[in-house]
Amino acid sequence: MEDLGARLSGIIGQRVCILGAGWAGMAAAVELADAGAQVAVFESAHTLGGRARAIDYRGLTLDNGAHILVGAYRQTLALMRKMGVSEDGGDVARGPLDLNFPGSFRLRTPRLPRPLHLAAGLLLCRGLPFAQRLAAVRFMRAAQAMHFTLQQDTSVSALLERFEQGEQARRFLWEPLCIAALNTRPHEASAQVFLNVLRDSLDGARRDSELVLPRRDLSRLFPLPAADFVGARGGRVVAGCEVNAVHARESGFEIEHAHGSERCDAVVCALPPYRVAGVLATLPAMQPIARRIDALEHEPITCVYLQYRPDVRLPQSMVGLEGALAQWAFDRGRLAGQSGLICAVVSARGAHEQLSHEQLAAQVAEELAARFAGVNAPHWSKVIAEKRATFSCRPNLERPDQRTPIPGLVLAGDYTASPYPGTLEAAVRSGVRCARLLIEGSHVPV
Numbered sequence: 401m402e403d404l405g406a407r408l409s410g411i412i413g414q415r416v417c418i419l420g421a422g423w424a425g426m427a428a429a430v431e432l433a434d435a436g437a438q439v440a441v442f443e444s445a446h447t448l449g450g451r452a453r454a455i456d457y458r459g460l461t462l463d464n465g466a467h468i469l470v471g472a473y474r475q476t477l478a479l480m481r482k483m484g485v486s487e488d489g490g491d492v493a494r495g496p497l498d499l500n501f502p503g504s505f506r507l508r509t510p511r512l513p514r515p516l517h518l519a520a521g522l523l524l525c526r527g528l529p530f531a532q533r534l535a536a537v538r539f540m541r542a543a544q545a546m547h548f549t550l551q552q553d554t555s556v557s558a559l560l561e562r563f564e565q566g567e568q569a570r571r572f573l574w575e576p577l578c579i580a581a582l583n584t585r586p587h588e589a590s591a592q593v594f595l596n597v598l599r600d601s602l603d604g605a606r607r608d609s610e611l612v613l614p615r616r617d618l619s620r621l622f623p624l625p626a627a628d629f630v631g632a633r634g635g636r637v638v639a640g641c642e643v644n645a646v647h648a649r650e651s652g653f654e655i656e657h658a659h660g661s662e663r664c665d666a667v668v669c670a671l672p673p674y675r676v677a678g679v680l681a682t683l684p685a686m687q688p689i690a691r692r693i694d695a696l697e698h699e700p701i702t703c704v705y706l707q708y709r710p711d712v713r714l715p716q717s718m719v720g721l722e723g724a725l726a727q728w729a730f731d732r733g734r735l736a737g738q739s740g741l742i743c744a745v746v747s748a749r750g751a752h753e754q755l756s757h758e759q760l761a762a763q764v765a766e767e768l769a770a771r772f773a774g775v776n777a778p779h780w781s782k783v784i785a786e787k788r789a790t791f792s793c794r795p796n797l798e799r800p801d802q803r804t805p806i807p808g809l810v811l812a813g814d815y816t817a818s819p820y821p822g823t824l825e826a827a828v829r830s831g832v833r834c835a836r837l838l839i840e841g842s843h844v845p846v
């Protein structure tokens with residue numbers, strides 16, 4: 401206890417600059433402000449949240465992209481609770497895993513304890529021949545037996561082949577899960593990271609496999625209440641203030657930004673991976689790491705919003721779309737009270753990248769009309785394409801640690817070392833770890 405007290409008192413009053421107010425940066429800001437640091441967050445955009453943020457359009461508040469959270473996002477959900485976000489209906493819709501491709505496939509995990517919920521869910525799922533359901537159960541049991549760890553990473557496609565997963569099981573279950581979680585196509589995606597996701601969600605406690613869908617916009621779900629929390633502890637979150645460079649000074653750092661400069665004792669660099677090298681170019685010791693970060697490849701996610709008559713609804717809040725460009729469609733009426741508004745998500749690279757926004761919206765509207773009665777003739781559409789939504793989660797990827805060779809400088813972001821792919825949970829965990837490294841004084845050197 402004494403040790404912890406002494407370590408905590410080390411951070412009290414220390415000036416920490418955080419670059420970027422995405423979920424990683426804001427997670428670090430909350431933890432550091434709570435521990436007594438003097439926190440200043442600089443964000444280039446006018447909206448907080450980075451790749452998970454609100455967007456205003458036609459008087460509506462949309463998200464830059466529909467986000468799916470799962471019960472296994474423990475640190476994200478814990479921080480959201482700490483910010484006063486409620487999980488019992490108001491702010492998020494939380495329910496058992498329910499993968500529904502209407503008319504083709506449905507997997508629902510029944511209210512049974514682990515591991516029965518998963519075995520029963522797989523054995524009772526609709527749309528797979530019995531032999532494929534058994535093979536899916538065998539695959540999960542084999543994964544458990546090897547503690548979800550591969551000796552040699554490979555692609556998700558190769559893993560599914562090795563465990564003899566049938567055509568429908570791949571098409572409706574494993575491949576959609578892979579694309580949703582890793583945002584990388586199965587033949588290119590890391591089997592090890594996929595297994596990590598299966599271990600913590602499907603094979604976790606029943607609550608871990610639950611789907612958690614936002615009911616309010618993504619900025620208000622965490623980044624904005626986090627900024628209030630930081631403000632209430634004497635910190636600052638400065639939006640619309642781009643950081644241009646970080647200079648190492650005899651003691652501490654100097655941050656050069658759009659409004660001038662700022663001296664501080666420590667820096668959490670929570671920029672997107674493609675901005676790190678530019679901002680840290682002034683620090684020679686960071687160059688080998690910055691080059692590795694720059695070499696990461698990225699995958700897009702495109703969201704197609706379609707506004708229909710207010711009475712138009714999908715069969716449930718989230719449905720799978722088989723054989724379509726978009727993989728999932730979300731009913732914003734059911735989720736966020738935006739009647740008749742549907743958001744379809746196209747993840748990872750693919751043929752859709754060749755289409756104009758108008759062509760893509762028209763094709764997605766056709767796909768919805770072909771699958772759901774009455775879902776036709778949208779009044780308007782809005783396409784939001786995030787070209788670098790996440791890093792491409794390939795086998796054997798070396799992700800940089802949160803610690804760096806420079807004492808007092810740590811790296812946060814979904815691309816940093818984590819068992820998880822580029823997700824909110826990877827971002828939040830990295831931010832929390834950076835804060836702890838600084839609080840405990842164990843951030844030096846790798």
Ligand SMILES: Cc1cc2nc3c(=O)[nH]c(=O)nc-3n(C[C@H](O)[C@H](O)[C@H](O)COP(=O)(O)OP(=O)(O)OC[C@H]3O[C@@H](n4cnc5c(N)ncnc54)[C@H](O)[C@@H]3O)c2cc1C
Nearest residue numbers: 420422423424444450451465467468643789813814823824
């Ligand atoms: C469309 C879409 C859908 C997604 N769906 C899901 C999902 O369903 N589930 C899930 O878990 N994850 C999903 N993700 C991934 C998730 O959003 C990201 O992993 C996460 O938001 C990354 O957070 P971050 O804080 O690491 O980075 P970022 O969000 O990129 O934060 C970095 C911040 O730094 C700011 N910045 C950049 N340059 C500067 C500068 N020079 N000075 C100051 N600030 C700067 C940026 O504006 C940004 O706010 C999705 C992502 C997208 C884009």
